[in-house]
Amino acid sequence: MDIGEKTARTAWTVLRAGGNEPAGLGIPTKASSVTTSNGVVRFALGQNGEARLLLPLGTAERGSIVQGAPALDVRISVFGTAGKSQRFLDLTCLQRDLDSVFAEVAGHILASIENGTRCLDAARASIAEFRALLVRPAGSDVSREQIAGLVGELLVLKRLLDRSPDAWKSWRGPAMARHDFMRANNSLEVKVCLGKGRTRITINGLEQLSEPAEGLLFLQHFELEAAEAAMLSVTGLGHAVLDAASEPDEVKVLLAAVGCHDIDDPLWNATSFRLERETLYAVADGFPRLVSSSFPGGNTPSGISDVTYTTDLAFAGSFRLDTSRTREVEDLFLP
Known part of the structure; x- marks a missing residue:
């Protein structure tokens, strides 16, 4: 298991057990070891306990270049922290049975950011690599x-x-x-x-x-x-x-x-x-x-x-x- 994937799995397990690290964002989060010029990458939970990854963005960065999948919601979220607003690329895994796949995605993203790739590019490349595992159930079709x-x-x-x-x-x-x-x-x-x-x-x-x-x-x-x-x-x-x-x-x-x-x-x-x-x-x-x-x-x-x-x-x-x-x-x- 990749170290980034293991880190993600552990973080969401801790958060689901109530191990929140208050960061002034108003949602359960846990800081990762990865920091960018715009802030710290954070693990988080959705309203129903969904695994979530928050990638800090600059004010001019457009999250529309990153596309989600049926099992992966991608959006821009803004939270107030330390008296000011912080924008995040907000990735949420919508299916609990795909947490392991999402942990792999998160691990790849973290490793890429640590190697100097900006958050948007890291997310786009990693999601593209794992897209086949995040698409609709087998048997679905589009005419x-x-x-x-x-x-x-x-x-x-x-x-x-x-x-x-x-x-x-x-x-x-x-x-x-x-x-x-x-x-x-x-x-x-x-x-x-x-x-x-x-x-x-x-x-x-x-x-x-x-x-x-x-x-x-x-x-x-x-x-x-x-x-x-x-x-x-x-x-x-x-x-x-x-x-x-x-x-x-x-x-x-x-x-x-x-x-x-x-x-x-x-x-x-x-x-x-x-x-x-x-x-x-x-x-x-x-x-x-x-x-x-x-x-x-x-x-x-x-x-x-x-x-x-x-x-x-x-x-x-x-x-x-x-x-x-x-x-x-x-x-x-x-x-």
């Missing part, structure tokens, strides 16, 4: 349609973030909201078709193409072609989004909500795409859709509780917006 759907939403999000680092707050789809992007009274739904010239999209429920009260609804349609080493991928767009967002940790939470705990996960990057065509529509009366008002009195027939249907955007030509209006629509979803 090409799921990957394409996320690529479509990330493409819209990246465009918004290029104009405002707070625009991630408009991304509401991961929170199971009615539409993918929402701000004030306006909404934007993103639909992706695999293959050029494909215009048939699946609509889930009677509300997905129903405009919000006193607001506008837009539909962004992408035609994506799967291609080897193409420009559009979850990892490429994911890193661009995290780099541009004002609060990348919050974006990571949204990504996790759609099942993507790690933007570098090979399963989420099994396919990359090129953009063949995109079309923006204004959804309003006359658009080919089913909504509650399509039924007499606005009521669905008795016994029907859910509706999934296909609509062909080839019949929505009169609702297509000129590309010159794209920026105008984007304005509606910026802070």
Whole structure:
């Protein structure tokens, strides 16, 4: 057993037994023997006793360059100590049965820092080395349609973030909201078709193409072609989004909500795409859709509780917006 791994195991055992070393951080911690120019690397526990490693950061260092995994939460945490705030790259193992793997990761990180590597680089390299042991359970899979759907939403999000680092707050789809992007009274739904010239999209429920009260609804349609080493991928767009967002940790939470705990996960990057065509529509009366008002009195027939249907955007030509209006629509979803 590596000395760093053994140190980590011992530290978490001591902390779980109540051996806290008060450091003014407000959480159970134990100092390691590794010190950086920004402070001491510390072992800690999460709210439910999860193994945790705190790597001190400078004020200008961005933790978004370090990606977690389904079993490893990575975020920036700020604690007050000695009358001032201290930023840490906060690594938490989310599965107790993977503590031994996390101890190895921690050992590698400590050894790397002792050899002069900065905390962010040490964490990124060590997590990458052990990523295969920290990913989802065997048997899990991600379909090409799921990957394409996320690529479509990330493409819209990246465009918004290029104009405002707070625009991630408009991304509401991961929170199971009615539409993918929402701000004030306006909404934007993103639909992706695999293959050029494909215009048939699946609509889930009677509300997905129903405009919000006193607001506008837009539909962004992408035609994506799967291609080897193409420009559009979850990892490429994911890193661009995290780099541009004002609060990348919050974006990571949204990504996790759609099942993507790690933007570098090979399963989420099994396919990359090129953009063949995109079309923006204004959804309003006359658009080919089913909504509650399509039924007499606005009521669905008795016994029907859910509706999934296909609509062909080839019949929505009169609702297509000129590309010159794209920026105008984007304005509606910026802070």
